[in-house]
Amino acid sequence: MRPNSLAVLGLGAIGGSLAWRATLAGVPSVVGYAPDRPDTVHALKAQAVHDIADTPARAVRNAELVVLAAPPRAILDLLPLIAPHLAPGAIVTDVASIKLPILAAARAAGLAARFAGGHPFAGTHVQGWKGAGAELLAGALVYVCSTGPEGDAAAREVMDFWAAVIGAHPVLIEAATHDLRLAWSSHLPQAVASALAAAVAREPSLRGAAFGSGMRDTTRLAASPVEMWVEVLLQNREPVQAALAGMEASLADLRRLLDRGDREGLTTYLSEAASFRRGLER
């Protein structure tokens, strides 16, 4: 769909970038809402939005498409809040990195036929509007999840919006598959970085020790916003537990090879890891 009117709730890195790109792509009315007043001022000054609404309800009431670009917890709260205020035929989507709980909340809010989940992959580490950019989402991979058979039409509209208006690459995926993949590919590295930082922080023998770039890189994610990650880990709990168990097993394998002094086994283990990592650069 190419909406005539778009509401974007949340004007941080993702919401700000999406509004900005839609405005530049010629969507006639782009209305933003953000709880942080500075983000709204920046978005207006950059002409990323045409107007700012002072409540979520006012933001959505004339929109053909509503994008919820808030943290996962806030999206869960926004869904029932905006549902009664949507225009007839309006479609709603989101950008959260977990999908099953969001789809469940959309169904509970009576939006099964009007909601599709979305998750754009945009590599930004900068939070809030200052992480936004008109080009951030261009060419990005965007996972789109249907609420089920009755939501398939909405999912197609949302995919079309991402491709035709934003210039991104939407890919349809089952929400459970999405959440499992994300548990391994995104939430596990976050958990591992935090667990390493926590382990090192607690070790008394390290007072005054020097740390190099290896420690800095491996723990970089540990500096991510705590509040958001508590939500993500809790809301994607089961797949994350499975991924954590996989990591613990992998560490235990390594320790056993070391216990045995198994040079050949260690070489195979580290070679497999190196081969996987080198493949990520391609």
Place this chain on the structure above:
Amino acid sequence: MRPNSLAVLGLGAIGGSLAWRATLAGVPSVVGYAPDRPDTVHALKAQAVHDIADTPARAVRNAELVVLAAPPRAILDLLPLIAPHLAPGAIVTDVASIKLPILAAARAAGLAARFAGGHPFAGTHVQGWKGAGAELLAGALVYVCSTGPEGDAAAREVMDFWAAVIGAHPVLIEAATHDLRLAWSSHLPQAVASALAAAVAREPSLRGAAFGSGMRDTTRLAASPVEMWVEVLLQNREPVQAALAGMEASLADLRRLLDRGDREGLTTYLSEAASFRRGLER
């Protein structure tokens, strides 16, 4: 000491940089040796060394100071090999990231009074001569380890060389303390990066999954040279086992918090990790 003659065995990133800097600092004779012929050609062309020797024995025979800048395994082999060929009064040091096994080998080679261990912290990820630079070691932290009371004079000479000739910052440290700290600060991040890469590589649900910058950063070290790391892990086995156990306990703590759905506990845990990580940027 400001040696009149220096031998550098190994002309990779560290050895090449050290020879180069010593030559620029005015050491009258800097002789290099490297098993890789291209490294010797590059070092000569860059005028990082005055001459190249074709065997370790020939490299060391006139040197007042000998620096072993090879991987740990090769240093262990070189110590008994060069010992009979050293000039009277020559001092020997090394650059390996583990110190107890190297000091033991130096003592076994009859060099207790003439050897001091060294470990410069230079953040290079590029192996071999192409990682070398005349400025790489300037201002670097260098841990120096004495073989014991009879080696203290040699350790002072080696510290003085690093400070006066190379312009680095030598710090005297007990070898056991060094190895324990390195197990946590360097070998553990390496092991964790490899264990994460191995865990993800083995997970069947991830075929075709997309990975972002978080996974790339957290696993970056997994692409490090396998052969060298097999040696480091095996030679620093006990401290590394302790560090791995600490990491497993930290991951298990995180998983338990998740099992209980303990929002407050997760917030505390992730906050401690974030606080440690943010401290690394200072």
